[in-house]
Amino acid sequence: MATKKKTDQDLQLDKDQLKASIVRHLRSTLGTSEQKASPEAWWKATAAAVNEQVYERLTRTQQTHFKKDTRAIHYLSAEFLMGRLSSNNLHNLSLYKICEEALGELGLELTDLCEQEPDMALGNGGLGRLAACFIDSLATLNYPAVGYGIHYEHGLFRQEIQDGRQIERPDSWREYGNPWEICRPESVQEIPLYGYVETVFGDKGGLKKVWHAGRKIKGVPWDIPVVGFGGHTVNILRLWESRASEFFDWDVFNAGGYIDSQAEKAQAETISKVLYPNDETDAGKELRLIQQYFFCACSIKDILRRYKRVHGADFSNFAAQIAIQLNDTHPTVAIPELMRVLVDEEGLNWDTAWGICYQVFSYTNHTLLPEALEKWSVSLFEKVLPRHLEIIYEINARFLNELVEPKWPGNDAIKAKLSIIEEGDVRKVRMGNLCVIGSSKVNGVAEIHSKLVKEDLFPEYAELWPEKMCNVTNGVTPRRWLLACNPELAGLYNEVVGKEWPLQLDKLRSVVKFADDKAFQQQFMSIKRHNKEKLVKVIKAETGIDVSAEAIFDVQIKRLHEYKRQQLNLIHIMALYRRLLANPDYDMHPRVFIFGSKAAPGYKLAKDIIYAINKLAERVNNDARIQGKLKVVFMPNYRVSLAEKLIPAADVSEQISTAGYEASGTGNMKMALNGAITIGTLDGANIEIAEEAGAENCAIFGLNVDEVKSLKARGYNPYDFYYANSELKAVLDWFDTDYFTPGRPGELSSIKRSLLEGGDPYLTLADFESYSEAHKLIDAWYRDPALWAKKAIINSATMGKFNSDRSIQDYVDRIWKLTSCSVG
Ligand code: PLP
Numbered sequence: 001m002a003t004k005k006k007t008d009q010d011l012q013l014d015k016d017q018l019k020a021s022i023v024r025h026l027r028s029t030l031g032t033s034e035q036k037a038s039p040e041a042w043w044k045a046t047a048a049a050v051n052e053q054v055y056e057r058l059t060r061t062q063q064t065h066f067k068k069d070t071r072a073i074h075y076l077s078a079e080f081l082m083g084r085l086s087s088n089n090l091h092n093l094s095l096y097k098i099c100e101e102a103l104g105e106l107g108l109e110l111t112d113l114c115e116q117e118p119d120m121a122l123g124n125g126g127l128g129r130l131a132a133c134f135i136d137s138l139a140t141l142n143y144p145a146v147g148y149g150i151h152y153e154h155g156l157f158r159q160e161i162q163d164g165r166q167i168e169r170p171d172s173w174r175e176y177g178n179p180w181e182i183c184r185p186e187s188v189q190e191i192p193l194y195g196y197v198e199t200v201f202g203d204k205g206g207l208k209k210v211w212h213a214g215r216k217i218k219g220v221p222w223d224i225p226v227v228g229f230g231g232h233t234v235n236i237l238r239l240w241e242s243r244a245s246e247f248f249d250w251d252v253f254n255a256g257g258y259i260d261s262q263a264e265k266a267q268a269e270t271i272s273k274v275l276y277p278n279d280e281t282d283a284g285k286e287l288r289l290i291q292q293y294f295f296c297a298c299s300i301k302d303i304l305r306r307y308k309r310v311h312g313a314d315f316s317n318f319a320a321q322i323a324i325q326l327n328d329t330h331p332t333v334a335i336p337e338l339m340r341v342l343v344d345e346e347g348l349n350w351d352t353a354w355g356i357c358y359q360v361f362s363y364t365n366h367t368l369l370p371e372a373l374e375k376w377s378v379s380l381f382e383k384v385l386p387r388h389l390e391i392i393y394e395i396n397a398r399f400l401n402e403l404v405e406p407k408w409p410g411n412d413a414i415k416a417k418l419s420i421i422e423e424g425d426v427r428k429v430r431m432g433n434l435c436v437i438g439s440s441k442v443n444g445v446a447e448i449h450s451k452l453v454k455e456d457l458f459p460e461y462a463e464l465w466p467e468k469m470c471n472v473t474n475g476v477t478p479r480r481w482l483l484a485c486n487p488e489l490a491g492l493y494n495e496v497v498g499k500e501w502p503l504q505l506d507k508l509r510s511v512v513k514f515a516d517d518k519a520f521q522q523q524f525m526s527i528k529r530h531n532k533e534k535l536v537k538v539i540k541a542e543t544g545i546d547v548s549a550e551a552i553f554d555v556q557i558k559r560l561h562e563y564k565r566q567q568l569n570l571i572h573i574m575a576l577y578r579r580l581l582a583n584p585d586y587d588m589h590p591r592v593f594i595f596g597s598k599a600a601p602g603y604k605l606a607k608d609i610i611y612a613i614n615k616l617a618e619r620v621n622n623d624a625r626i627q628g629k630l631k632v633v634f635m636p637n638y639r640v641s642l643a644e645k646l647i648p649a650a651d652v653s654e655q656i657s658t659a660g661y662e663a664s665g666t667g668n669m670k671m672a673l674n675g676a677i678t679i680g681t682l683d684g685a686n687i688e689i690a691e692e693a694g695a696e697n698c699a700i701f702g703l704n705v706d707e708v709k710s711l712k713a714r715g716y717n718p719y720d721f722y723y724a725n726s727e728l729k730a731v732l733d734w735f736d737t738d739y740f741t742p743g744r745p746g747e748l749s750s751i752k753r754s755l756l757e758g759g760d761p762y763l764t765l766a767d768f769e770s771y772s773e774a775h776k777l778i779d780a781w782y783r784d785p786a787l788w789a790k791k792a793i794i795n796s797a798t799m800g801k802f803n804s805d806r807s808i809q810d811y812v813d814r815i816w817k818l819t820s821c822s823v824g
Helices: 015-028 039-068 086-092 096-105 110-114 126-140 250-254 258-270 286-311 315-321 334-345 350-360 378-384 386-407 412-418 431-438 447-457 459-464 478-484 487-497 505-514 518-543 566-582 604-621 640-649 667-673 686-693 705-714 718-724 726-734 749-755 764-782 785-797 804-816
Strands: 072-076 080-083 120-122 145-150 158-162 165-169 189-193 196-201 207-212 215-227 234-244 322-327 361-364 375-377 428-430 441-444 469-471 552-557 591-596 630-635 652-655 677-680
Touching: 015 039, 015 096, 039 086, 039 096, 039 110, 039 215, 039 234, 072 126, 072 286, 080 126, 080 234, 080 640, 086 096, 086 110, 086 126, 086 215, 086 478, 096 110, 126 145, 126 215, 126 234, 126 322, 126 478, 126 804, 145 286, 165 604, 189 286, 196 386, 207 334, 207 386, 215 258, 215 286, 234 258, 234 286, 286 315, 286 322, 286 334, 286 378, 315 322, 315 350, 322 334, 322 350, 322 804, 334 350, 334 361, 334 386, 334 431, 350 361, 350 386, 361 431, 375 378, 378 386, 378 428, 386 412, 386 431, 386 459, 412 459, 428 431, 441 447, 441 804, 447 459, 447 469, 447 686, 478 487, 478 640, 478 667, 487 505, 487 518, 505 518, 505 785, 518 630, 518 640, 518 785, 552 640, 552 764, 566 591, 566 604, 566 630, 566 726, 566 749, 566 764, 591 640, 604 630, 604 749, 640 667, 652 667, 667 677, 667 686, 667 785, 677 686, 677 764, 677 785, 718 726, 718 764, 726 749, 726 764, 764 785
Parallel strands: 072 145, 072 322, 145 234, 322 361, 361 441, 441 469, 552 591, 552 652, 591 630, 652 677
Antiparallel strands: 080 120, 158 165, 189 215, 196 207, 215 234, 375 428
16 A cells, blocks of 8 residues: 655644653663653653654655656765754754753753763864755755765864863764664675786776775765755765674684784774864875775765666766765865776776766865875875776876876976876875866865965966866855854844745845844844853853953854964963053953864974963963953863854954965854954955955954965065064063963963964964954944944844855856755
């Protein structure tokens, strides 16, 4: 008997049904009772009840996509910084309020239960969080999409602060199980590694390459359902976990080698064990290359399996059905892997296979920092992926002969620059070059960044393929970053502009007309005040520091890197402190500087900056002379769930990177959307934020991209600024004393050294004065409550452009050419 297809209406639960389902799952899934259950058990029971909805919709989505045989995007990313899923899934299924009421009747608070969920921190920062926002938007816009990544056992390390220093602790996000993931043993893949390549005679005559792998690794897929807003489409994020190909090597075992067989298993499992904690830079380690190959090869196999289920071995539709996006260079090896599979395993000729690859792949560049452009030594490549190295040589030879030589005849310098292989003592494979050569589109992530990708990073490629280079400005999902994290402001917007804004963020623009309205200003600012009061409690609980919600909350939350310039913020706070010590009546509105930031464990200077912030905080926060006008807070273990508490409470958003270094930034968008005023350089998406909000509503300071370039070209000397500004000099000299580290002078000197003897590569001193002036402006604005409220409202109301739905629609229009597919 045919079952009747359930509509969205049929699926929607009411409060009593949800409550019954939670209690049922508490007993039958968690094996406990209402009397005994821990908050964690209640959270898992709630997730299980929600999953009944999720799975039903997931199945409907998959059946629809299969039936319609739709073109789909496959988003390959080594990182997905998902955070927590409970509140997001409830909001996207329109169940949040109902669940709150259902749990309320059971004597429970939904927000407390949500706190039980560990963050899924499978990413370092912006790049991984972008991938998470993008898969949310893809599902919301009903685009067929699969996210592919790595099921790290340990995500980004947990940061503890001990005596001011960062200590890294392992993150065990699924130690006690994760209710949002489903293991799919039926889709396990096996992938080869190491070994050698043999040339043999093929069945159809001619020569053929055979890769004899030295090892095989099993990839076990874990699926995380991705619920679109409204709950119509539920796509998946498929994360691969590595396992030994055979659980036991029975021969070794029978020969008495139990320990050896276990060692092999442990080695295989190492591949997906830990996320590399380097944001922006790369270690170039064998394990990292294997991680990259592992998830790419599993994903390519998975994509082919799904394609062949419908089309068999006829690849003529492959490029029409499949789009693959490479999120940075981490998944580049997917290009030679697809070539290998098509040529060696499926028997396609080179040109046909290359034609397919070229159409299928697109690449997003995330950084211009030279240390972040991945390169692998040829010898490592040869050892781990011998067949891929051959394929890369072939791609390179054809590219240089067929495209570069005709365009720049006899020009060896250009050939050397554009080659995938870097010559030198250690020959290297340049993954960025391979990406550009093997992709039909290359995009940067903000207007200015895309321009620099085209003009400075890849100018010759842009000359060869002008149509290949494009821009897609990043975005953030307004569901997580406003609706869920700032419910009061979301409620106000619902009243004023209606409930469509989470899908059409541009609708908020109509709020601009209330920017001068006293009653609206008062409502808006009292919501900010309430969010600040909530944060005051979190700060007290996490750090023991007392702060007042009366003060300006000035927030810098992002990875610690010299180019992001937390050191600029630090020296400016020290300058304020000096001003207050010199003149206790120094006229400023009380300010709380709040930091949240992890440093890569091997990045010594970054860790020293964290230490300096904490030592400064100890001194400033306990100095009665300054009458509480200045407070410094370092919030340990910055992560998505903490960002969700900090962002709604921020008055000032610090976006102070050296111009030309921050590709886009996304924290900048989130804070402005929640009514913070940006103090920032003309870098990345700050430029577009200032365009949308109006430059007069941001505190822009510092050198712009061209000025940075020309100062560097002229020869930047930080000592010029050190000697020219007595306050700056005094602040830098302070680092050499024991003022902040009593009895231990010199503990903070590395920061001064980096800014003077180290040459100050990120021009911190050059921008100090203008930064300090911008802060005076912020102070003056804040003392005029109506002016501040107006600017804050305008910032929040004009961030429509930075909806990640808009970014995804740009990808669809400019790159992926997908058709949206309604489900249900
Ligand atoms: N880390 C987390 C947890 C985030 O939520 C974000 C973005 O909001 C980032 C890092 C990236 O921040 P930024 O764009 O300021 O570098």
